[in-house]
Amino acid sequence: MPTRPLLVAVLALVLTGALVTGLAVRGSDAATAPPTSWDPKPGLPFAEPLQLHARRGVLRVELTAERGMIDVSGSSVIAQPFNGRLIGPTLHVKPGETIEATIKNATDEETNIHYHGLHVRPTGISDNVFRTFHPGQTVRSVVHLPLGHAPGTYWYHVHLHGLTEGQVMGGLSGLLVVEGLKRLLPRPLQGVKERQLAIRNLQTDGDAVVTDDENIDPTAPTALLVNGLLLPRLSLRSGETQLWRLGNIGSDLFYDVALEGHVMTVIAEDGSPVWRVRRANHLVLPPGKRYDVLVTGRRPGSYAFITRRYDEGFSYGPRLDLAHVTVTGPPSRSGPPAMPRGLDTPNEPIGRRPVMRRRRFVFSFGTGSTFRALINGEQFTVGKNNVVPILGTVEEWTLINESPEDHPFHIHVNDFQVMSVNGRRVRAHGLQDVVVIPKEGGRVVIRNPFDDFTGHYVFHCHILGHEDAGMMQTVDVVRRGQRPTPPPGGGMAHMHDAAGG
Numbered sequence: 001m002p003t004r005p006l007l008v009a010v011l012a013l014v015l016t017g018a019l020v021t022g023l024a025v026r027g028s029d030a031a032t033a034p035p036t037s038w039d040p041k042p043g044l045p046f047a048e049p050l051q052l053h054a055r056r057g058v059l060r061v062e063l064t065a066e067r068g069m070i071d072v073s074g075s076s077v078i079a080q081p082f083n084g085r086l087i088g089p090t091l092h093v094k095p096g097e098t099i100e101a102t103i104k105n106a107t108d109e110e111t112n113i114h115y116h117g118l119h120v121r122p123t124g125i126s127d128n129v130f131r132t133f134h135p136g137q138t139v140r141s142v143v144h145l146p147l148g149h150a151p152g153t154y155w156y157h158v159h160l161h162g163l164t165e166g167q168v169m170g171g172l173s174g175l176l177v178v179e180g181l182k183r184l185l186p187r188p189l190q191g192v193k194e195r196q197l198a199i200r201n202l203q204t205d206g207d208a209v210v211t212d213d214e215n216i217d218p219t220a221p222t223a224l225l226v227n228g229l230l231l232p233r234l235s236l237r238s239g240e241t242q243l244w245r246l247g248n249i250g251s252d253l254f255y256d257v258a259l260e261g262h263v264m265t266v267i268a269e270d271g272s273p274v275w276r277v278r279r280a281n282h283l284v285l286p287p288g289k290r291y292d293v294l295v296t297g298r299r300p301g302s303y304a305f306i307t308r309r310y311d312e313g314f315s316y317g318p319r320l321d322l323a324h325v326t327v328t329g330p331p332s333r334s335g336p337p338a339m340p341r342g343l344d345t346p347n348e349p350i351g352r353r354p355v356m357r358r359r360r361f362v363f364s365f366g367t368g369s370t371f372r373a374l375i376n377g378e379q380f381t382v383g384k385n386n387v388v389p390i391l392g393t394v395e396e397w398t399l400i401n402e403s404p405e406d407h408p409f410h411i412h413v414n415d416f417q418v419m420s421v422n423g424r425r426v427r428a429h430g431l432q433d434v435v436v437i438p439k440e441g442g443r444v445v446i447r448n449p450f451d452d453f454t455g456h457y458v459f460h461c462h463i464l465g466h467e468d469a470g471m472m473q474t475v476d477v478v479r480r481g482q483r484p485t486p487p488p489g490g491g492m493a494h495m496h497d498a499a500g501g
Contacts, residue, residue: 037207040223041074046234046323048196048227049174050089054097061091061099063113065158065172066106073223073230078208080107081171086228087198087249088174091156095149095180101141105133111167113141114159114412115176116288117271117433119149122413123455123488129159129412130456130488146452148346150415151180152271153196153245153290161380161472163213165464168251169203170211175247181292182243184273184344188337189294194243195234197226197305199257199285199322200250213468216252224253224307226323233324236297239332243267244293248285251464254406256310258282259295259325260303265339266429268292272415273345274430282308286408288462289434296336300329313405313439347431350417350447356393363409363437363461363471364402371469373461379470380460386473388484389450399444401437407466410434411448411459411475419445434462450477456487 052061067080082088093099105111115127120143122128133139157173158164175198182190203210203222210216226232236242244264248255258264264280267273270290283291305323366372372379375386389395396419399409415431421444437444460472476484 038072038077038204039075040072040225040230042231043324044074044229044232046195046227046232047229048090049087049198050083050085051092052089053092054094057097059091059093059097059099060102061089062102062104063088064104064106065111066104067108067170070171072202072228073225076207077202077204079171080167080209080211082174086171086202086225087200088156088172090175090177090196092177092179093145095145095151095178096147097145099141099143099145101143102138103133103141104138105135108135109163109167110134110160111158111163111172112160113156115143115154115156116410117154117290117415118143118145118176118178119413119415119452120145121453121455122457127412127457128488129458132160145178149178150272150345150347151178151184152268152273153177153247153292154271155198155247155249155288155290157249162468165216165251165468166211166213168249168464169216170209173200173249174198175245175249177245178271181268181273185267186338186340189241189340192241192243192294193236194245196245196247197323198228198247198249199224199226199255200248201225201253213465216465222253224320224322226305231321231324233326235326235328236295237332238297238300238327238329239336241294241296241337244295245290246283246285246293247290248287250287252287254287254310254312255285255322256282256308257285257305257322258308259305261298261301262295262303264291264293264295266291266293267340267343269430270415270432270434272347272431273343275345275349276342276429277340278429279339284310284436286406286434286436286462287464288408288410294339297327299331300327302326313403345430347415349428350394350431350449351419351428353394353447353449355396355447356390358396358398359387360398360400361473362400362402363407373466373469373471375471375473380472380474383486384474385456385476385484385487387475389448389475389477391450391454391477391479393450395448395450397446397448399435399437399446401439401442403439405439406442407437407439407471408434408462409437409444409459410462412457413453414449414451416446416448419447454478454482
């Protein structure tokens with residue numbers, strides 16, 4: 001096992017203990033937990049992040065990254081979030097609209113921004129993770145969504161290689177909604193109430209959130225939060241259907257979520273409306289994963305929204321509550337509305353398109369005293385192109401996991417289709433941008449379309465401690481006959497942001 005087990009696993013809730021003053025504690029002896037002055041209040045009313053909407057086709061937003069004392073679930077803690085709130089504002093845009101973000105870096109670290117899952121230009125001042133925002137710098141980020149962009153739930157977060165894990169732990173992430181998903185539903189469901197559930201953990205030391213990668217520790221207490229709240233209370237009526245937007249916007253942990261006594265109807269995954277609707281008793285959300293689900297209230301009573309036990313590679317204790325849900329009565333006489341069987345999604349299947357090239361990527365850990373996370377035996381190399389696909393082609397990638405824990409694979413810009421897992425053919429319900437590569441020899445085959453956009457972007461493990469430790473590679477999509485170029489600026493963490501203003 002690597003010397004930094006956190007990067008292997010701040011992981012999956014690690015938790016063999018129980019909830020102790022709102023903190024999930026690894027190990028059987030909660031008394032060994034270090035003291036903390038942050039005392040989150042459980043059971044507060046459910047509340048969503050601040051909501052920001054586009055006007056006249058443009059969403060203008062100011063995001064200030066700054067360290068300071070903030071309120072999290074009724075108690076003060078020092079964090080480093082956007083705009084003084086642990087969960088950044090939810091950004092709402094429609095296909096064809098534009099996000100114009102002014103980002104002020106008031107921290108003492110370099111940072112940048114990534115719009116996770118959006119099918120947008122990865123160069124210039126758009127979704128370009130090769131930019132660097134220096135301390136004290138204010139920059140612009142302008143992202144144009146294509147008219148045919150898929151509606152669903154996305155998110156945004158910082159993505160500066162080497163510092164991503166700690167900065168996301170500190171609060172530099174939030175949800176992003178591309179509107180239009182409900183219009184794909186049958187008319188009786190188009191007016192259903194929406195709820196956003198941004199799930200993440202918070203690890204503290206004394207009165208501050210731990211934001212240093214080297215000090216994020218899987219053996220320390222960690223609080224599991226929904227919208228920055230500990231065990232919030234929410235309700236729905238018996239027979240009422242709601243659209244729940246579920247997103248894991250944290251840095252390292254897996255969640256296997258379920259609403260006890262209920263079934264979730266999946267209508268979108270990773271921002272892509274599904275071709276075939278499916279019903280699920282539970283859903284695994286590795287870091288970066290999102291699901292849009294319909295939930296219909298069952299019999300009146302109290303139910304728990306939970307994370308179930310998930311074997312990511314380390315043992316831990318029983319399932320834990322994330323929120324408490326009250327279903328009120330009486331039941332509707334007309335009964336719940338019929339669920340759709342499929343949606344008219346703009347994302348087409350990839351499996352029937354011809355394959356231009358096949359590639360193989362092995363995810364593993366290095367040996368030695370320093371923790372290293374590898375793809376094909378090497379750490380991320382600044383200034384190197386690892387893959388050079390041709391615009392408009394499809395490639396088939398085989399992803400192999402030689403480590404003792406799961407890895408959530410994510411690629412920027414283009415969604416993919418899963419073809420098989422561990423040799424078993426998958427009948428995909430839709431496209432996605434995160435897939436779990438099972439531990440200890442797991443093998444996932446995907447089809448990657450490189451459509452619409454040329455330029456550099458990356459793929460990586462979305463356990464951000466692994467990404468920071470090198471489990472990432474660079475893609476340079478080129479036109480046929482075009483020569484590849486090195487990634488802009490020759491690097492990431494120390495590149496001067498000449499385009500930033």
